[in-house]
Amino acid sequence: MKLSALILSSMALLCAAPLRAGVANPDISVIGQLLYKYHDDRTAEGARRPTLDLGETELVFDASLNPYAKGTFVFTAGEDGAGVEEAYLDVIKGLPDGLALRGGKYRQGFGKLNPVHPHAYPFIEAPRVLAAMLPGEDGFNDVGTRVSYFLPVGWASELSADFLKGGAFHPDETKPAAGGAAHWNNSLVLGETVPLDIGFSAAQGKNSVQWGKRTAVYGADIKTKIPLTNFTNLTLQGEYFYNHSDVVVDTTTGVSRRMGRQGFYAFADLKFAQRWNAGVIYDQYASAGNEHRTDRAVKVFAGFSLLEETTLLRLSAEHFKPENSPAVRTMMLQVLFSMGPHKAHQF
Amino acid sequence: MKKYLIAGLLFLPVIIPAHAAPLKVAAALPDLGSIAAYIGGDKVEVFSIGRNNGNPHAVEVLPSYMIKVSRAAVYLKVGLALDQWSDAIIDGARNNKLITADCSAGITPLQKPAGKVDASMGDVHPDGNPHYWLDPANGAVIAGNVLAALKKADPANAEYYELNCARFKAELARRAAGWKAALAGLAGQSVISYHSSWIYFTTAFGLTIAGSVEPLPGIPPTAKHLAELVDIIRKDHITMLLQEAYFPDGAPQFLARQTGIMVFKLTPSCGSVKADSYLAHFDEIVSKLSGR
Numbered sequence: 100m101k102l103s104a105l106i107l108s109s110m111a112l113l114c115a116a117p118l119r120a121g122v123a124n125p126d127i128s129v130i131g132q133l134l135y136k137y138h139d140d141r142t143a144e145g146a147r148r149p150t151l152d153l154g155e156t157e158l159v160f161d162a163s164l165n166p167y168a169k170g171t172f173v174f175t176a177g178e179d180g181a182g183v184e185e186a187y188l189d190v191i192k193g194l195p196d197g198l199a200l201r202g203g204k205y206r207q208g209f210g211k212l213n214p215v216h217p218h219a220y221p222f223i224e225a226p227r228v229l230a231a232m233l234p235g236e237d238g239f240n241d242v243g244t245r246v247s248y249f250l251p252v253g254w255a256s257e258l259s260a261d262f263l264k265g266g267a268f269h270p271d272e273t274k275p276a277a278g279g280a281a282h283w284n285n286s287l288v289l290g291e292t293v294p295l296d297i298g299f300s301a302a303q304g305k306n307s308v309q310w311g312k313r314t315a316v317y318g319a320d321i322k323t324k325i326p327l328t329n330f331t332n333l334t335l336q337g338e339y340f341y342n343h344s345d346v347v348v349d350t351t352t353g354v355s356r357r358m359g360r361q362g363f364y365a366f367a368d369l370k371f372a373q374r375w376n377a378g379v380i381y382d383q384y385a386s387a388g389n390e391h392r393t394d395r396a397v398k399v400f401a402g403f404s405l406l407e408e409t410t411l412l413r414l415s416a417e418h419f420k421p422e423n424s425p426a427v428r429t430m431m432l433q434v435l436f437s438m439g440p441h442k443a444h445q446f
Numbered sequence: 447m448k449k450y451l452i453a454g455l456l457f458l459p460v461i462i463p464a465h466a467a468p469l470k471v472a473a474a475l476p477d478l479g480s481i482a483a484y485i486g487g488d489k490v491e492v493f494s495i496g497r498n499n500g501n502p503h504a505v506e507v508l509p510s511y512m513i514k515v516s517r518a519a520v521y522l523k524v525g526l527a528l529d530q531w532s533d534a535i536i537d538g539a540r541n542n543k544l545i546t547a548d549c550s551a552g553i554t555p556l557q558k559p560a561g562k563v564d565a566s567m568g569d570v571h572p573d574g575n576p577h578y579w580l581d582p583a584n585g586a587v588i589a590g591n592v593l594a595a596l597k598k599a600d601p602a603n604a605e606y607y608e609l610n611c612a613r614f615k616a617e618l619a620r621r622a623a624g625w626k627a628a629l630a631g632l633a634g635q636s637v638i639s640y641h642s643s644w645i646y647f648t649t650a651f652g653l654t655i656a657g658s659v660e661p662l663p664g665i666p667p668t669a670k671h672l673a674e675l676v677d678i679i680r681k682d683h684i685t686m687l688l689q690e691a692y693f694p695d696g697a698p699q700f701l702a703r704q705t706g707i708m709v710f711k712l713t714p715s716c717g718s719v720k721a722d723s724y725l726a727h728f729d730e731i732v733s734k735l736s737g738r
Contacts, residue, residue: 169537191537197516199540249540255513286509292497294508324506329499329692373694374666406665409565438565443531444506 125162125170128439130218132156138429153178157218159439167193173216184240197249207239207267208259208282209300210320210338215445221334222400223415223433226364226382231394232316232340234278234304235267241278242266255286261302268304268314278304286446294446295323310353312345324446330373337365340384360385368400377401392422411435469600470518474529475502477579477727478522478549479719482592485610487721489603490596495535498715501692503569503664505531512538519543519599522592525550528576547595549588553578556645568662577714581646582622582728586615618725625728626651628736637686638679638707640698643714644688647731656682659689659697667697679705686735690714710734 132154139147154177161171173185187203194200208214212225213233225238233239247259258281265278280302287295300318305311322336340362345355362384370376379399386392398417405412413433420426468491473479479494486492495511496502502524515521516539523532525548536546555574563572578584593611597604633652637644640659648655657678661671678684684707689698691713698709712734716727 189537191540192542194540194542196542197540249513249516255510257509257513284509286513288508288510294510296509330501330694441530441569443534444504445534446506446508 123162125160126440128157128159128437128442130157130159130435130437132218133434133436134223135432136429137431138427140427140429154433157184157216164188167191197251199245199247201245201247202243204240204242205245207241207243207261207263207280207302208245208284209233209239209280209302209316210282210298210318210340211296211322211336212338213239218435218437221368221376221378221402222366222380222398223413223431226366226380226398227394227396227419228338228340228362228364228382228384231384231387232318232342232360232362234302234306234314234316236270239267239280239302243280256284258283263304265304268306269308272308274308276305276308278302289323292326293323295321296446297321306344307347307353307355310347310355312347312353312355314342314344316343317341322446330370332370334368334370334378335366336368337363339363358390360387360390374404375402386421394419394421396420408441409437469520469596471520471522471596472515472518473522473719474524474532475579476716476719477724478524478588478592480716480721480724481585481588481614482520482522482596483719484614484721484724485589485592485607486596487606487610489600489606492719494719495532496529496715498713498717499691501690502528502715505529507531507534507538509538511535512540515539515544516541519545520595521546522595523548523550524576524579526553526555526573526576526578527571545595545599547591549591550576550578551591552587553584556649557642568660569664570662575642575645577643578646579724580644580714581650582618582625583650584646585618585724589614589618621725621728625732628732629653632686632735635686636682636684637688638675638684638701640687640689640693643690656684659687659693659701672697672700675701676704679707686710688712 134152134154135149136152137149155175156177158174161169164170168188168190170188171185175182175184183204185205187201187205190200206214212220212229217225241263243261243263245259245261247257250256250258261280263278263280265276268278269276280300282298282300284296284298289295298320301316303313303315306314318338318340320338325333327333342360344358346358347353347355362382364380364382366378366380368376368378377400379397381397383393383395386394396417396419398415400413400415403412413435415431417429418426419429468489469486471482471486471490471492473482473492473494475496476494476498479492482490483492493514496505512535515535518541521536521544523529523546536544555578558574559567559570559572563570579588589611593607596607629651636654636656637648638657638659639655642658642663645655657675659667659675661667679701687698687701687707687709689709689711691711701707702709712731716723
């Protein structure tokens, strides 16, 4: 509540403050995400009745701090409360060529989906495998410092390393224990028009500071977008994860067991008209609680851009089958509405 | 003697200056790149981020663009808030030595909105319509901006660039006179455009835009709006519709069926960054419109 008041008062101050020479207000964007949901999971709240949720409202401020650095703040507010999702500065100039620095709280560059805010996905929710495999309660998001560098090779290749506070690995503990992450992305353009990204990621941190137990996650990702006509295209994307953890099974003695789990998702998204897209996503993974249990989900989705990009409608239907448990079906309709400057579309 | 020969060979690369590598120039659109290629000649190597078959308002930023721009000496922006994606590419390129030129500097923008601009007006550009390269007179202004950037990046060849820039302007003026003569018969006529890309072109050649398929910039047509356009086309006897090649055919074809209007599917940008491409693009548009 206090944070919401702080955000509102900051906005009021920004709008009211007279401009000094050379100083301008930051870009401000607000994104609303209205969500209608129906599911038949009797173990969860709201089964077999449609619910309407405001979802997370996102407030983004970003601007140049000086000729060398940019700052970004992302605040989220929803029925569960408000918080700082991201707050970081990027040093983009003044360092040796090809080098960049980021510091603050930010979504880690692990794979393709995790660094992206969910409203920028072509579907409503991230595939379940991400939550099952990556650290963090709402995406792999931690306080840290990132160094990234363009490798001097014949294709577009970037290596980044994150030095993390490590809190995403042990959200229930207050005592800190550092973690780390790395990502290597390679971008090619096939035949001048088909981009292809191939990446590899790794992250490591302590899942129990008290007992010194570790989690390591490794990943590989691939993405391409095939243009079909001047305004239609097909996006194909997939990620593979391997999570290797020492999990404490007795909290009084710290006895642990080693657990190795793997999972993946793959989706195809067809933009078949100027304002329409539709696709299918499949994900499969070993459950976080039991590596011998394989959960599977298949989801079909469609999107319609009502006018430009400021108002989007998204529909999805998911069939989720946890092993040895009844299937859960979920239907969702999301209305995304945004105001503020249009940002560049990132591949 | 042999020792001296070996020593001489070792120092050869120092004594004989290596052939200078061409200056890498990144252009937001092929039109700017083509002008840079004309002025830069064999001293530059030009590449374009945007393509002529894509919507220049919505270029997707690929990591490979950032790497290419990280190795460039000059970046030519369109400006007037058309290519905000250029800023993401430039920031992502982390190139301390990059010289960025806004090619809209010195252009007199058309359709600059008065007062407050917001999304209820569609995708309006607060600084004015950004499709300025479609007026040949603005081609000369772009050339001046490109020249300044090349001279700054490579002062040793300033004279060479100045000479080529003068040649480009002379060639542009000569061919513009021909384009005006070829389109003289259409002067005073009204046309329909799909998006607001053509205002500089029509103004330069004495045509008038009586309406657009988009009711507001960037906003898809509604049935009601198309019905209004049918009335305008019939009432004013409009015979030409200029459609950007990257927009869907549905609405223009509907208008063609209803009114018999001729649809000219054109790309607002030239096809490549070759030195003659910017000029050849006008040749192509003029030929299509005048030879109908």
